[in-house]
Amino acid sequence: MASRREVAELAGVSEATVSRVLNGVGPIREETRRRVLEASERLGYVPSALARSFARSKSGNLGVVLPYVPKAHLFSAYFFSEMLSGIGSKARDNGLDLLVMFRTPGEVMNYTDLFRRQKIDACIILGARHDHDELAAIQQLDREGHPFCVMNQHFAGESFSEVDADHIEGSRLAVRHLTDQGYRSIAFLNGPDSYSNSQERMEGVRLGLQQAGMELDPSLLLEGNYSRRSGIEAAAIIAERLHEIDAVFAANDRMAIGVMHGLRERGVRVEDFPAFVGYDDSDAAEMAVPALSSVRVPFFEMGEIAVSKLMHPAGALQSPRTLLPTELIVRASSSRNVM
Amino acid sequence: MASRREVAELAGVSEATVSRVLNGVGPIREETRRRVLEASERLGYVPSALARSFARSKSGNLGVVLPYVPKAHLFSAYFFSEMLSGIGSKARDNGLDLLVMFRTPGEVMNYTDLFRRQKIDACIILGARHDHDELAAIQQLDREGHPFCVMNQHFAGESFSEVDADHIEGSRLAVRHLTDQGYRSIAFLNGPDSYSNSQERMEGVRLGLQQAGMELDPSLLLEGNYSRRSGIEAAAIIAERLHEIDAVFAANDRMAIGVMHGLRERGVRVEDFPAFVGYDDSDAAEMAVPALSSVRVPFFEMGEIAVSKLMHPAGALQSPRTLLPTELIVRASSSRNVM
DNA sequence: TTGTAGGCGTTATCAG
């Protein structure tokens, strides 16, 4: 492997000049530039990103923290891979590499150390939840002034840089869609409260019902953990009250599909299914039978935006929290005519 | 941020000693060790991974190349995320960080440059296919002696380090399962030939049929591209010949589910469905209606093993290609009694 | 426009 020194020799210039040419900095005589490029080309010289990083004290890496998911399929891989793709796409545009890390079950992630160790220059946090340790870790990040961005989770009372989707509106849309069609008894299967997402969905449901002149019936409120299994479990309760429950809104597609399965297992026929609306509009939604109406969340774009925010250091005017719009996708599961 | 020098001063030793203590190398007097640790702790010293990498000429990163998938959902995110989790889990055990890169649609990936630039110390390639450029790029990697491993794709005639699952056996099992139940006219919806996976599945199907004393009927051979949509398209053909076709084996779950949907769209009732077997045993399989029998592939373990192979530099005896077993998971879609 | 030289934070070698 050719070294920079050899290139310098072959081109008859100093190493510094080689650097300048290759980095495109400083004024260079065209003739010199050509010679260096040629020598570099001929020798197949490739500068070490490592040495460069070291000299600049910049790793060139964007850290991405993912939840611990191996085998435990709580969430669909769908939305993390979407976000990751969005992040990756934008990161590449900015010449950053992606350093991905999985959270470990027990231990708390020490985000600041990643910066201190200079493994990463910035960080995007996915799948965070509101617990004490997580919050403390992120607060420290903030305090030390490291550039970071939290995705799909809001920490109330903090002013972290966040990218999220409008889950209140998404849920409101879902509920209004149901009430508009005359459904009156809507079961809401939410996720754990430790995700701001869940709280926002709750809020949206409340709002939607209120607008429809209805009230939230606490007995129709169910809590799962976003897994399909928890949907199946919820089906037990729903099945028993099927004479009154005429619609189900679930906080994600997996749970919605879980409920469908649970009902089926209990012998409920599709014709007797309540209306269903899920959330995320993951690929599972269109694979479901009946095809599942769902609230679409622009995960890919959220990923892109997170990187953008990191790159363009928040103008003072820019809100630390960016909210992207959600959209209701209606499919057979919730449309009386289509079914 | 405390520097190593400050730690050395506080501990009353040289910087070299600080290093030794922190890296656990060389003999150290217990008393010295204690003092250094204490000083380091007190000052909150964190060594720079960047500087260390530079000094050692080791990035400490394991590169993972992923296919370009944003938005184009050809494959399920499922199996990449499984493999990635497996890789991540094992990488952590070995103190490696994951540097993930997405392939770009047009351009060919220059793997060797990643090594030359010292961004990565080793590399795992996912979603490769057998085309000229890809092969050339990997051959170069091999020629230059960089540690790498290809997952889920076999390059015949080469002796690359590979981790794969036994797709011949998996497909054979699927077919035998069908023939054992008396199905005689089995449509096989395969993926593109440029994936060795597809070729192996074909081989397995051939083998299975042969063992059952049957012959491959070329008119029952369909080709999709692993997307759900291509399954829907295949359904058009299958629907027309439903009087003879009594079973469908698809090269992945998405296509199998696509076929189900296609048939449904054409008014075929579930009771009249042919038997179905998919492949991958992704989470979509159990979400399907009817639940889809499928060939399980140990993606997570494959990821772990790929890392292991990279870490324990192939003993001369070790086969460059590791093949993990596949397993048939039978669900309602292919069991006459259950349906 | 180009060369010189110091510095970046560790590791590793070699004396002591």
Add this chain to the structure above:
DNA sequence: CTGATAACGCCTACAA
């Protein structure tokens, strides 16, 4: 057992 002291490969004032 511990302390100096060269690398490591590149960037960047500063000087010329």
